[in-house]
Amino acid sequence: MIIKSNSNKIRYTGRWNINETSATTTANGNYFEFMYSGECAVIGFDTSYARVPFSHVYISVDGGANIEVSLDRFVRISAEDGEHKVCVIMKSSMERQHRWFSPVEARVSLLEIEADEFLDMPEDTRPTIEFIGDSITEGISIDVGYTNYGDGRDMVYWDDSTAGYAWRTAKALNFRPITMGYGCLGTTKKGAGGVPPVAESYGYYSDGFPMESVQADYIVINHGTNDTEADKEFFKERYVAFLGVVRERNPKSKIISLTPFSGCLAKEIKEMVEKHNKEKDDDVFYIDTTGWISPEPIHPLRDGHKTVSENLTRIIKENLL
Numbered sequence: 001m002i003i004k005s006n007s008n009k010i011r012y013t014g015r016w017n018i019n020e021t022s023a024t025t026t027a028n029g030n031y032f033e034f035m036y037s038g039e040c041a042v043i044g045f046d047t048s049y050a051r052v053p054f055s056h057v058y059i060s061v062d063g064g065a066n067i068e069v070s071l072d073r074f075v076r077i078s079a080e081d082g083e084h085k086v087c088v089i090m091k092s093s094m095e096r097q098h099r100w101f102s103p104v105e106a107r108v109s110l111l112e113i114e115a116d117e118f119l120d121m122p123e124d125t126r127p128t129i130e131f132i133g134d135s136i137t138e139g140i141s142i143d144v145g146y147t148n149y150g151d152g153r154d155m156v157y158w159d160d161s162t163a164g165y166a167w168r169t170a171k172a173l174n175f176r177p178i179t180m181g182y183g184c185l186g187t188t189k190k191g192a193g194g195v196p197p198v199a200e201s202y203g204y205y206s207d208g209f210p211m212e213s214v215q216a217d218y219i220v221i222n223h224g225t226n227d228t229e230a231d232k233e234f235f236k237e238r239y240v241a242f243l244g245v246v247r248e249r250n251p252k253s254k255i256i257s258l259t260p261f262s263g264c265l266a267k268e269i270k271e272m273v274e275k276h277n278k279e280k281d282d283d284v285f286y287i288d289t290t291g292w293i294s295p296e297p298i299h300p301l302r303d304g305h306k307t308v309s310e311n312l313t314r315i316i317k318e319n320l321l
Helices: 152-159 163-175 232-249 267-278 302-318
Strands: 003-006 009-013 021-024 033-044 056-061 068-069 075-093 108-119 128-134 175-182 204-206 218-222 254-258 285-287
Touching: 009 175, 009 254, 021 204, 075 108, 075 152, 163 175, 163 302, 218 232, 232 254, 232 267, 267 285, 285 302
Parallel strands: 128 175, 128 218, 218 254, 254 285
Antiparallel strands: 003 108, 009 033, 021 108, 033 075, 033 108, 056 068, 056 075
16 A cells, blocks of 8 residues: 555644645654554655755654664554554755755655555644754754765764754653754844745745745744844834734734844844834843853763753743743
């Protein structure tokens, strides 16, 4: 039995562009799940235009450990005969490969899944939390030092979306995570891989593919780290404009604005949140993260992300739940 990417037997979480031929995401941390009956399942991915190193995914069967796999045209899962649940997460990708304009190289694109029989996925009723950020949000350089190529391509081994503060916070709150994190991206600056500045890219899967608002219960914005070289007045103009974009697309969501973990632009972001709230009669919640972790390295390691998640989870529980 073969099901296509738009089958109702597959449950997607995150920013997936789903149509009759494929389901594609270019943002690390988004995932899909399915249940099958039998011994074997074969997942078919679209690897056209992919360049070495391919994006990496985590695959977990029946709630077991996440196993890292380099993307390939076919990935086979073998288990004891019976009913099984599979989760496939976009763990990491090469941020310098094309991620926005065609041909898109750094992506996970599901085509079909083959198994003896597919089972209905139960509804996931957990609240949703969306994270909008940059390379830190997508888990860049969490595990520096794993060297295979000896050049920039090693980053696919260093990165881990599930070890980042975004994934950890969602897990601690028992929320479903929706992640939009792209390296080098800011309110004034385009991201690596051709991603436009966040106000221009937020409403799209990739160039030419607009997405409906996910209407997450909570939205966490973490921008500013890549805007430090911009004129401060221009940054403030773009930041408050982006707050307006997010609110317009998500009128019922609880929006949280974080300052960069390096401590930069905290004063400016606070001013812009206050300005937005006053002018729009809104209640965006401001969190100053200064001092949570060391400003160096700019990309926190695992322990740094863990500390950020613990602080953010505590504040959300105390103030917003």
